[in-house]
Amino acid sequence: MGLDFTDVIDYVGTFAFAISGIRLAAAKQFDWFGAYVVGLVTAIGGGTMRDLLLGVTPFWMSQPSYLVVTGVALVFVMVFRKYVVHMNNTIFIFDAIGLSLFVVVGIERSLDAGFPFWVAITMGMITGSIGSVTRDILINELPLIFRKDIYALACVFGGFVYLGCYKLGAGEVFTEVATALSVILVRIVAVKFHISVPVLKVDDDEDAKES
Amino acid sequence: MGLDFTDVIDYVGTFAFAISGIRLAAAKQFDWFGAYVVGLVTAIGGGTMRDLLLGVTPFWMSQPSYLVVTGVALVFVMVFRKYVVHMNNTIFIFDAIGLSLFVVVGIERSLDAGFPFWVAITMGMITGSIGSVTRDILINELPLIFRKDIYALACVFGGFVYLGCYKLGAGEVFTEVATALSVILVRIVAVKFHISVPVLKVDDDEDAKES
Amino acid sequence: MGLDFTDVIDYVGTFAFAISGIRLAAAKQFDWFGAYVVGLVTAIGGGTMRDLLLGVTPFWMSQPSYLVVTGVALVFVMVFRKYVVHMNNTIFIFDAIGLSLFVVVGIERSLDAGFPFWVAITMGMITGSIGSVTRDILINELPLIFRKDIYALACVFGGFVYLGCYKLGAGEVFTEVATALSVILVRIVAVKFHISVPVLKVDDDEDAKES
Numbered sequence: 001m002g003l004d005f006t007d008v009i010d011y012v013g014t015f016a017f018a019i020s021g022i023r024l025a026a027a028k029q030f031d032w033f034g035a036y037v038v039g040l041v042t043a044i045g046g047g048t049m050r051d052l053l054l055g056v057t058p059f060w061m062s063q064p065s066y067l068v069v070t071g072v073a074l075v076f077v078m079v080f081r082k083y084v085v086h087m088n089n090t091i092f093i094f095d096a097i098g099l100s101l102f103v104v105v106g107i108e109r110s111l112d113a114g115f116p117f118w119v120a121i122t123m124g125m126i127t128g129s130i131g132s133v134t135r136d137i138l139i140n141e142l143p144l145i146f147r148k149d150i151y152a153l154a155c156v157f158g159g160f161v162y163l164g165c166y167k168l169g170a171g172e173v174f175t176e177v178a179t180a181l182s183v184i185l186v187r188i189v190a191v192k193f194h195i196s197v198p199v200l201k202v203d204d205d206e207d208a209k210e211s
Numbered sequence: 212m213g214l215d216f217t218d219v220i221d222y223v224g225t226f227a228f229a230i231s232g233i234r235l236a237a238a239k240q241f242d243w244f245g246a247y248v249v250g251l252v253t254a255i256g257g258g259t260m261r262d263l264l265l266g267v268t269p270f271w272m273s274q275p276s277y278l279v280v281t282g283v284a285l286v287f288v289m290v291f292r293k294y295v296v297h298m299n300n301t302i303f304i305f306d307a308i309g310l311s312l313f314v315v316v317g318i319e320r321s322l323d324a325g326f327p328f329w330v331a332i333t334m335g336m337i338t339g340s341i342g343s344v345t346r347d348i349l350i351n352e353l354p355l356i357f358r359k360d361i362y363a364l365a366c367v368f369g370g371f372v373y374l375g376c377y378k379l380g381a382g383e384v385f386t387e388v389a390t391a392l393s394v395i396l397v398r399i400v401a402v403k404f405h406i407s408v409p410v411l412k413v414d415d416d417e418d419a420k421e422s
Numbered sequence: 423m424g425l426d427f428t429d430v431i432d433y434v435g436t437f438a439f440a441i442s443g444i445r446l447a448a449a450k451q452f453d454w455f456g457a458y459v460v461g462l463v464t465a466i467g468g469g470t471m472r473d474l475l476l477g478v479t480p481f482w483m484s485q486p487s488y489l490v491v492t493g494v495a496l497v498f499v500m501v502f503r504k505y506v507v508h509m510n511n512t513i514f515i516f517d518a519i520g521l522s523l524f525v526v527v528g529i530e531r532s533l534d535a536g537f538p539f540w541v542a543i544t545m546g547m548i549t550g551s552i553g554s555v556t557r558d559i560l561i562n563e564l565p566l567i568f569r570k571d572i573y574a575l576a577c578v579f580g581g582f583v584y585l586g587c588y589k590l591g592a593g594e595v596f597t598e599v600a601t602a603l604s605v606i607l608v609r610i611v612a613v614k615f616h617i618s619v620p621v622l623k624v625d626d627d628e629d630a631k632e633s
Contacts, residue, residue, distance in 0.1 A: 023624055025568070031619035033575050034568025048475070053259070053269055058475055064540045074622075081624045118275045133349070138555070140564050142351050146236070146245020153244050197242035200285075202234055202292045264470070264480055329486045344560070353562050357447070357456025364455050408453035411496075413445055413503045 006101070011069050013098015016091055017043040018073035021135045023084065028139045032074065038138050040070045045131035050106050050123045054113045096187040099151075100180035102128045103158045107179070117166075121159030128155040128183075150190035150197060158183035217312070222280050224309015227302055228254040229284035232346045234295065239350045243285065249349050251281045256342035261317050261334045265324045307398040310362075311391035313339045314369045318390070328377075332370030339366040339394075361401035361408060369394035428523070433491050435520015438513055439465040440495035443557045445506065450561045454496065460560050462492045467553035472528050472545045476535045518609040521573075522602035524550045525580045529601070539588075543581030550577040550605075572612035572619060580605035 021042030025035035044060045051058040060066040077084055084091075106127030110120035129145055129152040136143045145151035161182040165175035189195065232253030236246040255271045262269040271277040288295055295302075317338030321331035340356055340363040347354045356362035372393040376386035400406065443464030447457035466482045473480040482488040499506055506513075528549030532542035551567055551574040558565045567573035583604040587597035611617065 022622070026622040026624040028564060029621050030564075030568045031570075032622040033619045034565065035622040037568060037574065052263055052474055053272065055268060057477060061475065061537065061541050067540070067544070077624060078622070084624065115272065118278070119272050122278070137348055137559055138565060138568075140351065140562065142239060142241075143245065143349060146241045146248060146349075148242075152248065197244045199240050200233070200237040200243040200246040200289070202237035202288060202295065263474055264483065266479060326483065329489070330483050333489070348559055351562065353450060353452075354456065354560060357452045357459060357560075359453075363459065408455045410451050411444070411448040411454040411457040411500070413448035413499060413506065 009097060009101045010105075011065070012094050013101050014043045014066055014069045015073050015076075016094035016098045017131055018070040019077060019084070019091055020095065020132070022074055022077045024135060024139050024141075026077070030139075032078070035077075036070060036074050038135055039073055040067065041138060042131045042135040043070055045134040046102060046127040046129060047106070047131075049130045050109065050127045053126070054110060054115070054123070056109070056113060059109075092187075092191065096184045097180075099128050099155070099187065100158065100183035103155045103183050104162070104176050104179050106155075107159060107162050108176075117163050121156060121163065124159045124162070125152055125155040128152070147199075148196060150186055150195060153197060154183050154186040154190065157186050220308060220312045221316075222276065223305050224312050225254045225277055225280045226284050226287075227305030227309045228342055229281040230288060230295070230302055231306065231343070233285055233288045235346060235350050235352075237288070241350075243289070246288075247281060247285050249346055250284055251278065252349060253342045253346040254281055256345040257313060257338040257340060258317070258342075260341045261320065261338045264337070265321060265326070265334070267320070267324060270320075303402065307395045308391075310339045310366070310398065311369065311394035314366045314394050315373070315387050315390050317366075318370060318373050319387075328374050332367060332374065335370045335373070336363055336366040339363070358410075359407060361397055361406060364408060365394050365397040365401065368397050431519060431523045432527075433487065434516050435523050436465045436488055436491045437495050437498075438516035438520045439553055440492040441499060441506070441513055442517065442554070444496055444499045446557060446561050446563075448499070452561075454500070457499075458492060458496050460557055461495055462489065463560060464553045464557040465492055467556040468524060468549040468551060469528070469553075471552045472531065472549045475548070476532060476537070476545070478531070478535060481531075514613065518606045519602075521550045521577070521609065522580065522605035525577045525605050526584070526598050526601050528577075529581060529584050530598075539585050543578060543585065546581045546584070547574055547577040550574070569621075570618060572608060572617060575619060576605050576608040576612065579608050 018039035021039035022035045025038035030038060044058075044066050048058045048060065080087075103124040106124040107120045110123040111117070115123075132145050132151070133143045136145075158179045162175055162179040165178050170178070229250035232250035233246045236249035241249060255269075255277050259269045259271065291298075314335040317335040318331045321334040322328070326334075343356050343362070344354045369390045373386055373390040376389050381389070440461035443461035444457045447460035452460060466480075466488050470480045470482065502509075525546040528546040529542045532545040533539070537545070554567050554573070555565045580601045584597055584601040587600050592600070
């Protein structure tokens with residue numbers, strides 16, 4: 001994966017994640033600056049949490065491109081607001097591509113920092129999904145990814161594909177591409193065929209809230 | 212407190228905290244992976260926040276046992292779902308025991324990192340209560356521990372018991388056990404006799420939301 | 423800006439921020455300890471997030487004054503609860519003064535840590551606004567500052583004033599005072615003339631929640 005190509009995918013993912021945050025914030029009557037912040041948090045929240053946990057400087061603080069891309073996403077939503085609503089398929093693909101890169105980046109940053117694979121796979125999941133969870137907290141909704149489609153679990157699946165490639169001695173580029181494609185594939189299959197993780201059923205009562 | 216015994220209590224506490232998160236997530240129709248994440252955050256959220264504030268690597272990243280124990284809790288809830296609802300008393304005791312250990316660990320990790328006692332007591336409280344607060348944020352409810360029973364304040368009380376023992380020159384094991392028992396006792400008394408911190412009453416109006 | 427004078431403003435800001443958190447928590451039936459925690463998070467949440475991102479020890483862990491000032495704010499609300507509701511204008515001014523200092527402190531701590539100006543301006547905004555956002559998350563409301571008046575954007579505006587003064591070679595004290603006054607001015611003008619950032623309008627549908 002060349003540096004430039006990775007950068008492009010990174011921006012595509014940031015753009016798609018920011019769009020999702022901006023749209024949902026707009027639906028809640030946020031002003032445009034609030035929507036910008038929600039878009040930014042959606043895009044960089046996962047990687048920020050990962051870097052705080054790893055004890056390294058958050059990635060977005062080394063170059064302003066993530067703030068700029070989110071700004072472009074805001075202008076894009078403002079200008080094409082009548083069309084954005086019809087672009088769900090395109091945005092979904094961008095989102096899946098971005099997610100797949102976030103997972104790869106999350107895994108590799110953790111391994112580079114000297115952590116074992118089970119931490120790296122967890123960080124891949126955190127990188128991919130915490131942004132969306134924080135977005136839903138900010139707009140005061142139940143986190144969507146915990147109730148619909150396969151999202152966080154797609155990140156974990158990608159993590160195991162990475163681990164498998166590594167154990168089999170595959171090259172770095174092959175491992176990265178295989179991981180990314182597996183995440184994208186799981187997302188597409190899950191959404192196309194409406195496959196969700198089963199809802200956890202519990203016979204519960206009010207007492208459950210005691211502790 | 213022997214190492215092995217502390218480990219057992221640690222897992223008991225993690226298990227009880229995870230159960231509480233998983234049950235409440237299930238009541239909100241989370242899928243099982245979402246419930247697992249909520250359970251995990253409930254169990255490790257407080258210690259993670261503490262470690263981030265102290266500037267040390269989050270405790271759960273050094274061994275996978277916390278992820279495993281949470282997984283066991285998830286399977287437990289799935290398998291015994293008809294019975295879990297009748298186990299509130301048992302879970303409450305486990306939760307109180309876990310809380311008491313979390314307070315002790317939070318205090319000692321802070322003192323070990325060179326912080327003064329008032330920071331350590333605060334960290335004991337954060338270790339014990341931030342997990343539950345994050346759980347309630349994730350399931351989109353008002354934080355329960357700020358409105359019912361004595362929970363966070365039990366952690367603070369335990370912190371002062373620790374401080375008192377220390378000032379009186381008590382041994383380490385005695386100090387730890389006294390602190391833990393005081394937290395457990397406060398929790399049992401508060402819940403058994405329905406003792407809560409008084410609600411803060413304010414004559415307020417809409418203007419309160421101005422700032 | 424002399425050290426003592428800065429301290430006074432810092433405590434005034436902490437007090438005002440804590441009051442806003444305590445009042446809103448009280449309106450949600452929090453107990454007084456819960457209200458204390460919400461007040462504390464409102465007051466120190468922004469600076470804590472900034473320090474975690476910068477990789478330095480959170481400012482409030484070096485001296486207990488912030489915990490004490492928040493305690494004073496709690497007692498103040500309890501004792502003067504019939505009058506607090508009529509003190510909105512005073513509290514608003516305190517809040518604006520505190521906000522302006524938080525922005526200056528946020529910018530300077532970031533520059534001191536070796537980060538470029540765009541990071542510093544972002545950190546000024548984070549220092550000033552994350553506390554209020556966390557407060558609203560804890561009381562389970564949509565973040566107010568993203569929907570009403572000009573708040574986070576006032577912090578950004580102050581950041582650019584700081585940058586402008588710096589580029590023009592102004593002295594440190596002049597730069598700090600000009601930055602602080604610009605933040606206060608923007609807040610007063612925005613609230614007095616009911617100026618808000620426009621709401622972001624998007625033609626949206628349920629499908630927007632797909633990703």
